[in-house]
Amino acid sequence: MRSNTPRDSQLAQSGRIELSGVTKRFQTPGGTSFTALRDVTMTVEPGEFCAVVGPSGCGKSTTLTMVAGLDRASEGTVSVGGEPVSGIGRGTSFMFQTDALLPWKTVLGNVAMGPLFRGVPKKNALADARDWLRMVGLAGFEDRHPHQLSGGMRKRVSLAAALINEPKILLMDEPFGALDVQTKAIMSNELLTLWDQSKPSVIFVTHDLEEAIALADKVVVMTAGPGTVKDVFAVDLPRPRGAVQEIRFGGGSPSCTTRSGSRCATR
């Protein structure tokens, strides 16, 4: 739809996410309205990795659905690349908290879905999907069905399915929340490696502050009831970050300068 956009500053800007004065109210079944988000203002620069942390129920996921165009703000504006979001954008990918893989499609079929939906010829789409599966370390698993994979492998498939569309914006809603600590660390590393290749703007929702610091350039802290932005921290750890678990356990986190500390005191 936006394929005609000239290759100028607009294109460079198209990964920029801006929320200004966003309020979101939901109608409860009882007829009263419930405010999930109040006056949220935040910006994610093109190519920036932004983590959003906060307790459950603070509207983190709601923020993502509005940026994705699945939902609309009650007040304020959400804009992507300088244009207000008015529906599902072409350059956006979303990784859900729970698996959004189609259980009746093979791994290859799941990854190829994005290009196929966008009219890429089947042969190219499948070849593309094979490449992406190799990149996330799942070569040889093309013909499996999702239920035959482990939780971590399913996440890899989801990641490949989200990145194959070459998004300018990648929205992630606690994608590794259900994984064990080791798998989570491995997946985080892999995410950073892949992100580094195409540098989409990322909003990464999590309730794990360590994970947020290890991954992001910027951490937005939100509070609940109703959800508001409490503070924004810049994380100036050098990139590439290397092993995420080292940051977690005292590699060089800003709040944890000694290597001897058995665990980072970020909480």
Next chain:
Amino acid sequence: MTSPAAQARTGTNGGSLAEGTGGRSAGRRPRAAGGRSRGRKLRVHAAQLAVFVVIFGGWQLFTSLKIVDPFFFGQPSGIVRTLVDWARHGTGFGSLWQQIWVTMEEAILGFLIGTAGGVLVGVLLGQVRFLSEVLSPYIKALNALPRIVLGALFVVVFGLGIESKVVLASFLVFFVVFFNAFQGVREVDGNLVNNARILGASRLQVVRNVVIPSAMTWIIASLHVAFGFAVIGAIVGEILGAQHGLGVVITNSQNNFETNGIFAGMIIITVIALVAEWLIGLLERRLLAWRPQTTTEASTL
């Protein structure tokens, strides 16, 4: 709508037809394996045979001893004789195979038309909320109607040929499949739909790639029950008025006080239903091959 949910729930467990036949094998454990279970299986089969011998042997014995009147209750040997006679010399309406074929044709056509209609309307109404809200009272009314009585109307409108039976059978099948398809569409995981939309799927692509495969579990489950209804529609239609078919043969036996003939007709229909059930089980396993092993498949074996 409460009835479709309840209907569908029994459907997911393998359908009431399957449950009915499953009574015999209730003791069989689907997941057990090895020598121990083989011994167990053998015992179950032996017990099944014993049940058969007790029922049919007792029936034969009691009717032979005239404790029970064979005129009213038939007799296994008489039933077998009737079946052999039909197979050799044909029924009063032509060969036995022709009668079976006519009924099968009606049931299968009705099944196919009803299933196609049920899936189509179910998916459509499941997707378009406005349409389902508008049509909801009419569908409820039609569903509340004892649909068999429509057979009388169809025989008048469509005549004594196979058309009236096909229409009745498809009507019965339609509602079973429709409610399950509708419910299946409503139960589609919103996450999957959102994900497909974000990946770039159009509405039609979402329906084809997400909604229909997801509802397929429900639809397939309803097919077990639906084929039973197709047979009911065909037979009832024939009883209400026809020139050929098993229903006619049964009615004719009834009119001549030949209970053995009624039982013989019942046995043929049962065999047809069991074969169809088995075929639908095969279809189910093929279409739902992606699923991890479930009890549904085990119960339809």
